[in-house]
Amino acid sequence: MRAWSLLSVGEYRHFQGNTGYADVLGSTYVFDSTVTYADKVREGHVVVLRNREVALGVARVEGIEVQDGLEKMRLVCPACKRTKFKKRAVASPAFLCQKCRTKFDTPEAVQVPITRYTAHYGSTWRELPGVTVERLRAIALNQSKQQSISPLDPNRVVDLLAELAVPLPPSSTPPSPSSELPAGHRVELVRVRTGQQAFRAALLQRDGEVCAITGPCPKEALEAAHLRQFAVHVDHSTDAGILLRADVHSLFDRGMMAVNPSSKQVCLAPALRVYPMYAQLEGRPTSLAGVDLDAVRQHFTAAAATWR
Structure with a gap:
């Protein structure tokens, strides 16, 4: 068994160059070939979804849609063409590149070729109460804080789920046309756009x-x-x-x-x-x-x- 930690941040992103993905928490996770480990996530793998503060839930990948030959817009520093720039709180110009330290008001838009992946996991989704990102990072196979997809130690994932009394997501089979789809409510911790x-x-x-x-x-x-x-x-x-x-x-x-x-x-x-x-x-x-x-x-x- 392989296990992964997947970052789902909605609208807010630490760096501003990536314009985001159309994730549906509790159902699908969208990523592309610009993300480290993108081509390693497979059907049957266990995934833990997280935001920047807490783990949100655990599931098993039921299937992955692959779309080749696509392009995506990325916003880059006009000087070094990197995506690692941040919005400054009050200073002007509005942005500061974390690589070349250039300050600028308007990012440059560029197109990059990608393969897009959509992982479906909805029927095995389970919430994970009270698990911080720091605790999740402790069972990771590397200590990178920047990777959207990070490998987890599968044995320690099993131990964590057992401690929380959350069942390991089963290997799923597609529901028959007459089956009822999962329904109900869930509590989410998200960054909300105000105004x-x-x-x-x-x-x-x-x-x-x-x-x-x-x-x-x-x-x-x-x-x-x-x-x-x-x-x-x-x-x-x-x-x-x-x-x-x-x-x-x-x-x-x-x-x-x-x-x-x-x-x-x-x-x-x-x-x-x-x-x-x-x-x-x-x-x-x-x-x-x-x-x-x-x-x-x-x-x-x-x-x-x-x-x-």
């Missing part, structure tokens, strides 16, 4: 019930979108925000849709143009009253760089 509701309310007051890209839309379907990455800038400025329909917001955040700052028209990634519902949005004029066009330009430049 989002007030940000959305301010945008609704400014723009009304209108998606900036698709037009009039029920308020219930509208979300407040940031033109600049919130994880990097941690800023709810309304001049850098727009209201978007929920599905459009998801595509916009992933760089598959953007607004040309010169024409103020919608531009789509080539991969999105094959879907008729979205293809019809290409070239559509947008509503950008009260929006900082420099923020629009930054989003457009980062998104368009991924389409080449």
